[in-house]
Amino acid sequence: MAKAVWKGTLTFGLVSLPVALYPATESHAVRFHQLQRGTTDRVRQRRVNERTGEEVPFEDVVKGYELAEGEYVVVEPAELEELSPGRSRTIEIGGFADLAEIDPVLFDKTYYLGPADPATAKVYQLLVEALAHSRRAGIAVFAMRGKEYLTAVDSTDGLLELRTMHWADELRDPQQEVPDLPARRRDFNRTELATAEQLIEMLSVAWNPDDYHDTREERVRALVEAKAEGREVALSTGAEPEATELTDLVDVLRRSLAEARAARGTGPKGGRSGTAGGSGTAGTAGRPRTVGAAGTVRAAGRPGTAGRSETVGAAGTAGTAGTAGTAGAKGGPKRERARRAPEPPEAVEDLGSLTKAELYRRAAALGVPHRSTMTRDQLQYALKAAARPRRKLGKAS
Known part of the structure; x- marks a missing residue:
């Protein structure tokens, strides 16, 4: 069972709900240690004072913003934490938005948002159902580990999920x-x-x-196993596909x-x-x-x-x-x-007569975000919403 990475209070209106944040994903990548070639000696990274060459304890490390070469403004970690004391303990929902209107490129990481107090289970379930029926997500800003996040809180299969998002000015212009x-x-x-x-x-x-x-990852594991058994491994990258000629x-x-x-x-x-x-x-x-x-x-x-x-x-x-x-x-x-x-699904037939798989295929054709987490009713709702272009990449010729 994963440990909570953050605990605090989720608020909307005058309602307060103690919550805990859990990572929704984990990496199964094969992990290697760094060794010096020809030996089994580990290579480690340490915090070293570049002037004296001596190792610096973690508690003696502070932040420094360089004004000019060799001139810094020193900031203590505690000072950064005090900049937004409320937001470091509260996820305050300021409004509710249609997820279909949020460009998928904004989404970064997903967390499970669980109740932190069993006594507030009813409030938690109420918010889950209200979000599911409204088909909207709560937009909130909160701070965690010294960084402020823009987030979207929505409901999926009886659970609250929190998705961190990039700020608008962090998006690069494709042009x-x-x-x-x-x-x-x-x-x-x-x-x-x-x-x-x-x-x-x-x-x-x-x-x-x-x-x-x-x-x-499977090939990497097979390579490690083969080398451990002393077997030779044939490595092949295969041929690069050629670009399709216009003709x-x-x-x-x-x-x-x-x-x-x-x-x-x-x-x-x-x-x-x-x-x-x-x-x-x-x-x-x-x-x-x-x-x-x-x-x-x-x-x-x-x-x-x-x-x-x-x-x-x-x-x-x-x-x-x-x-x-x-x-x-x-x-x-x-x-x-x-x-x-193809015409829009609602112009072809009653969406209520379609299976969830058929609704999903139509949602995929329209590029509906987060369709894989939607219920059948949510897919119907999303398909009825007009498809909106996300960004203009150039004028049509």
Whole structure:
């Protein structure tokens, strides 16, 4: 059981609720010690006075802000703590906002917010239910470990969660940070856009985090075990995928769509449809693909736990796929040209008749943030909200 990293009081209006903050995530990364090459001697880092070379005890370390070279303003840790004494013990909700209006790039880290006093369980549960029904999050500022945080407190499956956020002035301007960022354009060939949309729809999945795992960590552990047993380990990085040429874009999209259809068992006649975990998907440019337990195709590097990897040939065929790669191209353009851009879900049908998985897929298509933590009712609400552009990256040409 994790220890609370902070304890204090959550307030909204005149209501006060003692709470404790618990980390919601943990790292399973393989940890190494630093050693001097050729020995088993540990290499350690110490706080050393650069003038005398002597180690400095932690309690003698203070903060120093440099005004000029060699000239500092010295600040004691206690002085920093006293700057916001109230906020270091209180999470004061100043207002409630729709999570769908918060740009996901602002979110940093998630914590569980639990009750610190069993006697206040009813107040805790009341806030959980009120947030769930309002589908809003409390916006608050509080201080922890000498730093002030902007946070969002919301309700998920009977639990309060607190998400720390970056301040607005901490966001970098993509126009300044991303070199050669192209201006947005609307003049795509109709076939290109329609085929890309069909491919996205065909590759849509119901989000399940258990389907994905850290394969690099597994390889690191395997490397350590092999070296401990004195076995040689063959290391291979694989070939870098080549960029798709503009002249090949439509053809690559069509072959990708044929591959996805085959994996779903909906391939056109003339090709052999693949099933979950089996081969029989048409490939693109020799890139490895993974077929998951549900028969959906995922890009290499994000394998499902029940998936099976296969490498496809440059001609667009794999395993016993037969002519699925070429058959997907025949007759395809007519259907693609006839396909219209998807309408908002509420304009197509009553959202109440859809399953949670179907609601999730639509939320994913609209880029609804935090959809993986939403209940079925919350997904319906989020889908009914108008999609709002997050930031302008350039004028459409």
